[in-house]
Amino acid sequence: MRWIDVPPVWLIAFAGLAWLQAKYLKLGLSLEGGLTDLLSGVLIGGGLLMAVLAVVEFRRHKTTVVPHETPSSMVQSGIYKRSRNPIYAGDVLILAGLILRFDAVLSLVLVPVFVWVLERRFILPEEDRLRRTFRADFARYERKTRRWI
Numbered sequence: 001m002r003w004i005d006v007p008p009v010w011l012i013a014f015a016g017l018a019w020l021q022a023k024y025l026k027l028g029l030s031l032e033g034g035l036t037d038l039l040s041g042v043l044i045g046g047g048l049l050m051a052v053l054a055v056v057e058f059r060r061h062k063t064t065v066v067p068h069e070t071p072s073s074m075v076q077s078g079i080y081k082r083s084r085n086p087i088y089a090g091d092v093l094i095l096a097g098l099i100l101r102f103d104a105v106l107s108l109v110l111v112p113v114f115v116w117v118l119e120r121r122f123i124l125p126e127e128d129r130l131r132r133t134f135r136a137d138f139a140r141y142e143r144k145t146r147r148w149i
Contacts, residue, residue: 006067007122011091014114018099018107029105036100043097050090053079067122074134076141084127084147088118123147 055065057078063071065087079086095114099107130138 005121007088007091007118010114010117010121011095014095014110015098018095018104018110019102021107022102022104025106026103027106030103031100031105032103036103040097040100043093043100045097047090047093047095047097050079050083050086050093054086054090067126070129070133074130074137074141076145081145083149084141084145085118085123088123089148091118 057075057080058065060078061073061075063073063075083089092111092115096108096111099110127138127142131142
């Protein structure tokens with residue numbers, strides 16, 4: 001069951017809720033329009049780009065991408081110079097973009113809930129593992145690089 005508790009599964013679940021809301025519970029609310037379509041595309045594309053850049057950095061450093069495993073090295077280069085969690089930030093952008101794409105206005109509330117789930121289920125435990133494994137290196141990195149953006 002551990003493979004189910006990974007961020008992509010949570011992203012799919014939240015996106016599924018947004019899709020269901022758009023299909024069955026519109027309540028006459030809509031953001032439909034060309035600007036919304038453009039913004040949704042930018043958010044989804046930007047989120048995917050962030051995630052790909054982050055995974056490439058993990059591969060360059062030959063360390064795990066799996067959230068529940070202890071990394072063999074601490075990645076601080078590339079996109080990780082700007083954010084300690086670019087994959088999670090990318091996931092949030094993708095969710096926001098999908099909500100706009102589905103025209104699921106009521107589901108915009110899912111974005112902060114998704115951020116909360118990511119922080120509690122993944123980010124805080126990962127940071128604890130990094131703190132225990134890399135001590136001073138992580139402390140320096142944490143001081144100079146923001147958690148999100």
